[in-house]
Amino acid sequence: MKGKITLIQILFLFVFAVSAFFAVRTYFDRNKTEKDFKELQSMVAEPEPEGEEETESVEPREPNGMLSRYYALYERNNDMAGWIKIDGTNIDYPVMYNSDSNAYYLHRDFDGNNSSAGIPFMDYQCEPTGGNNNVIIYAHNMKNGAMFHSLLQYGDLDYERSNPYIRFDTMYNRGIYEIFAVFRTEVGAEDEFKYYEFINAESREEYEAFIDNCLSHSLYDTGIRPEYGEELITLSTCSYNANNERFVVVARLIEKK
Amino acid sequence: MTFAGKCAIITVYKYKYKGELVVKKIYLSTASVLVTASALVTQALAAAPSISVSTDKSNVSYTYTAVNGDETVADAAKLFGDFAEVSDTEYSSENLTITSESADGNKVEVLLRLDAEKTDYTYSVLDYYTFVIADGDGNVIYDGEAEAAADAQASEKEISFGVFNSEEAAETRTYTVDYKLNPEVVSALDGAAANLKVSIASRVVDDVEEPDYKVSVTARTPEPDTEVAEAVDAVTDTASTAAPEVTSTPEAIEINEISKVCGKDIPAGRYMVSGNGIVKIETPDGDIKDIVITDGTIEGVEGVDKALATINNGDIITASPLKGMDQPAIRFERTDVSAETTGTRTGTSAAASTVPSGRPTVAPKNNPKTGEGSSETVALCGIMAVCAAVIGVLEIIKRKKFNS
Numbered sequence: 001m002k003g004k005i006t007l008i009q010i011l012f013l014f015v016f017a018v019s020a021f022f023a024v025r026t027y028f029d030r031n032k033t034e035k036d037f038k039e040l041q042s043m044v045a046e047p048e049p050e051g052e053e054e055t056e057s058v059e060p061r062e063p064n065g066m067l068s069r070y071y072a073l074y075e076r077n078n079d080m081a082g083w084i085k086i087d088g089t090n091i092d093y094p095v096m097y098n099s100d101s102n103a104y105y106l107h108r109d110f111d112g113n114n115s116s117a118g119i120p121f122m123d124y125q126c127e128p129t130g131g132n133n134n135v136i137i138y139a140h141n142m143k144n145g146a147m148f149h150s151l152l153q154y155g156d157l158d159y160e161r162s163n164p165y166i167r168f169d170t171m172y173n174r175g176i177y178e179i180f181a182v183f184r185t186e187v188g189a190e191d192e193f194k195y196y197e198f199i200n201a202e203s204r205e206e207y208e209a210f211i212d213n214c215l216s217h218s219l220y221d222t223g224i225r226p227e228y229g230e231e232l233i234t235l236s237t238c239s240y241n242a243n244n245e246r247f248v249v250v251a252r253l254i255e256k257k
Numbered sequence: 258m259t260f261a262g263k264c265a266i267i268t269v270y271k272y273k274y275k276g277e278l279v280v281k282k283i284y285l286s287t288a289s290v291l292v293t294a295s296a297l298v299t300q301a302l303a304a305a306p307s308i309s310v311s312t313d314k315s316n317v318s319y320t321y322t323a324v325n326g327d328e329t330v331a332d333a334a335k336l337f338g339d340f341a342e343v344s345d346t347e348y349s350s351e352n353l354t355i356t357s358e359s360a361d362g363n364k365v366e367v368l369l370r371l372d373a374e375k376t377d378y379t380y381s382v383l384d385y386y387t388f389v390i391a392d393g394d395g396n397v398i399y400d401g402e403a404e405a406a407a408d409a410q411a412s413e414k415e416i417s418f419g420v421f422n423s424e425e426a427a428e429t430r431t432y433t434v435d436y437k438l439n440p441e442v443v444s445a446l447d448g449a450a451a452n453l454k455v456s457i458a459s460r461v462v463d464d465v466e467e468p469d470y471k472v473s474v475t476a477r478t479p480e481p482d483t484e485v486a487e488a489v490d491a492v493t494d495t496a497s498t499a500a501p502e503v504t505s506t507p508e509a510i511e512i513n514e515i516s517k518v519c520g521k522d523i524p525a526g527r528y529m530v531s532g533n534g535i536v537k538i539e540t541p542d543g544d545i546k547d548i549v550i551t552d553g554t555i556e557g558v559e560g561v562d563k564a565l566a567t568i569n570n571g572d573i574i575t576a577s578p579l580k581g582m583d584q585p586a587i588r589f590e591r592t593d594v595s596a597e598t599t600g601t602r603t604g605t606s607a608a609a610s611t612v613p614s615g616r617p618t619v620a621p622k623n624n625p626k627t628g629e630g631s632s633e634t635v636a637l638c639g640i641m642a643v644c645a646a647v648i649g650v651l652e653i654i655k656r657k658k659f660n661s
Binding site: 001002005006008009012013015016019020022023026062063064065101102103104106118125127129130131138139140141147148172187194196197236237238240244246 | 561
């Protein structure tokens, strides 16, 4: 009898050990993700300042017109579409692009290997070289603070006033965007705002309707309304407030080099 | 008492009955506990395989079993609106979004299946409707009009949407299904449509070749813009090749002259640029992009062998020769008609000399789930907690029982 109880204990111990192995592996996977992104950040080649005077430097480019600062990364994976950085947050990541679907980089790292955290990626219907009315970028909301977790701080107007800009560079142009709307919307709800379906406006009315929707859903009033034709950027991540809810930040382009 | 029952005996509670202490015991089957634990682990680590099909109007979801050869069939008639309203002259159209999730690595083939009773007539009920199916890029993957009539004795016809999950555990594709009455069959078999069953079938398969995509642009796309087509023909005819020869398909646009205007000489779109030359793209706003293209055959010239360029109406594309060349030889290959990207994945690029508008797809689009998958971690922790509790309880029982 004692032996049988011991046998059962051993079996449960085995199950415990297997579960612990997978739990630890998940933990190390997340830590590895952090290291990988640091390595990618170190590969960005910042141009050296020319001389002592602070003059506006010309951004070095490759013969094909791509920004040299990201070219080493682009050579490593041609799916790279750009880089996103938001001052005051830890959002400082490459942005990937897959023309087939939005699922590819949801759980893949920069090199296409499986990764639970994924990597920020551009909507597959966008044009990665630019020229979209609205560029949509998705990323996970990781509980350890990675990816687009910091976006949720924009739920606070004071935070938005302190950090109103988003830097997004394509492989060809550097861009600075000014946030004008922040909202939540529940996917599948009757009153869902399908912001992710707006890439290019067929007409002025369609563009204005999108802006109206963004402003009416916004958590607060920034006092900014983009004019027809201004390029927009939409950052989307999951919110844990409700099931299937998304937290969205929309900004307009104010500077392009 | 079975062996399994003897394996685990847990004291549940003690109570007094008529002044006497009575101990109730529950016999647990170790096997059932282990199976439950295994199922929890499996469930935690692997999502249930599923297929979902949706249109703009309705959502049909069902699951398939993961055993090779098994298949699941679901009535799909409701996906196609009211068949009674279908015309025999104009196509009705439905946009389907099919998502297949197969975390266990199985490939899944999804099909449109037609079942009908055999007839003694010349025609088969399977041909009652004519279907034309195109994928999300406008490629026609099935053209019922081009297919031979089914045998009157045939009772089943399958049209494959393709094999999913060859590379990804979760894969979503969009399709446009056009359908109309087949006038020949309808006149002969009036009323027989009631016997026709339309369903979506899915089955786990081994290595199955993807259906041969027929890019019948001429069959389903509207007439090309003749102004653009004429201009392109003129370019090809007047091209003189002092430059090294650039091999090209008849559908590619050869730019051997000095400049082209997008919207007039070349359609707007996304192109893969290759060949030899310096390409300058100037937008109406004055933005200029310079690209040096070389296939490596010109000494002393550094550049790229190909580059992606998006050109919009009004852009002026100027090609100038590389050092040592008399003329540039640049090839613009349209990429936004098919799924080709910047070169990391293979795919067919539909180079076109006309205006390939394809089929506009207004399929419902999914918003990717960008939440952290914490359920796996929670399940693992739960399993560990249960195991630890059981081990602890058994240890207490063991000590009490054998120390007393």
